[in-house]
Amino acid sequence: MKILIQAILASLALHLIYFGGSILYGYFLTKNYTPNIKNSVGLDSKVAFGYVVDPLFFVFTFMGIALICGILIFFLKKYKGGKNGDHTTI
Numbered sequence: 001m002k003i004l005i006q007a008i009l010a011s012l013a014l015h016l017i018y019f020g021g022s023i024l025y026g027y028f029l030t031k032n033y034t035p036n037i038k039n040s041v042g043l044d045s046k047v048a049f050g051y052v053v054d055p056l057f058f059v060f061t062f063m064g065i066a067l068i069c070g071i072l073i074f075f076l077k078k079y080k081g082g083k084n085g086d087h088t089t090i
Contacts (some may be wrong), residue, residue, distance in 0.1 A: 003077070006044030011062055014069075 003070055003073050005014060006073050007066045010069040010073070011066035014065055015058075
């Protein structure tokens, strides 16, 4: 059960880092954008931000990364772990 919780927390951390990095990258691009108005013929009156992704995509990536992290944690504990269930190395 401990490996499951660690795998879920690792998956959550990786997803937060990935999506947080994407948001920060988009923020910096938006903040530093300077439009080229001189060479534009016409400007659009409508603007769209973002993209649409199926919500199940996030669920499946979360479960997949949790599974991969769980397998990695299991083998790391098996390789590095002590005897009698002492797994304080991770």
